[in-house]
Amino acid sequence: MILTNIETIPGKTIVEHFGLVSGNTIRAKHIGKDILAGLKNIVGGELTAYTELLQEAREEAVSRMKQQAQSLGANAIVNVRFSTSSVAQGASELYAYGTAVRVE
Amino acid sequence: MMEAIGPLLNLIIFLLLVSVGYFAGTLAEKRHYQSIQKREAAWLRIPAVSARFDEKLPQASGGEMVYGSAVISIDYFKRILAGLRIIFGGRVTAYESLIDRARREAILRMKENAGPNTDIILNVRIETSSIGNSANGGSVGSIEALAYGTAIRTSQNG
Structure with a gap:
């Protein structure tokens, strides 16, 4: 499965369109992580736990979208x-x- | 005498948080900017453009979506500063640097994910969302910046 965010895929030609596919996921924050983030909020800086959480969730949304495309x-x-x-x-x-x- | 201790203690805690936020936050921001500038210089040879390039890319052997994200939180001192700023209006510099850091970090991570064999990253989109509402209910505590685009590799680079 190749993903791009431009209209084409470089080096390949599109032979068939299947329409829109999408995937979503809703994630809540872990309470322990939230407390740690609350402490981190005092000094500022990157909240690594949140970055990872959102990254993970986004990957899940992408994989759901891929599944839908595959089934088509x-x-x-x-x-x-x-x-x-x-x-x-x-x-x-x-x-x-x-x-x-x-x-192709 | 005893009644005075409660508010005094609160004031001490508040001042402590503000000063810890100020010193740690300023130091963290300075370090982060240094790191951003260093890495930006190192990744300068891979252009990330927001254009789509409608013409064909004959030499391109492949394209792949890449993304990078960062969640950056504001420190306590700046949050107080921004709170005051909201009363008087004007430029909220405290948040400007917060969002700037998150976006530049996201772009850098996108480039790092794309790898050194990439020639160009097309159609870069940057999205920002507030994931605050954590510690200080309601205020912009932390923001997430996401940068994504299509990494193009030409055939000679594999």
Whole structure:
């Protein structure tokens, strides 16, 4: 499965379009991590636990999108976009969407 | 006498947090900027552009999506400063540097994920989201910056 966020895949030609595919996941913060982050909030700097959490969640959203594309018979997704929204206090949604295509 | 200790203790804790935030935060920011500048110079040969390049890339052998993200939190001192700024209005410098750091770090991580064999990163998009509401309910405590794009490799680079 090849992913790009431009309209084409360099070196390949698109032979079939399958339309929009998407994947999402909603993650809440771990309370222990939240307390640590609260302490880190005093001194500032990177919150590594959150970076990892969001990265992991985004990968899950991408893999769900890939699964959907695979079930349609696509072998690539072009024009992928990410979006993040906070649904509730302490939880955020990671969303990935793109156009499933078959390339040769 | 005893009644005075409570508020005094609160004041001491507050001042302690502010000073710890000020010194640790300033030091962390300075170090982070030094690291950002150093790595930006090292990765300068891989351009990350926001253009899409409609023309064909004949020599390109492959494209792959790459991304990088960073969550950066503000320190206690700057949060107080920004709180005051919100009353009087004007430029909130405390948050400017916070978001700037997160974005530049995200772009650097994207380049690091793309690897040294990349020729160019096309169609770079940067997204920012607030994941605050953690320690100080409601305020912009920390923000996440995400940078993503398509890494292009030409055939001679494999």
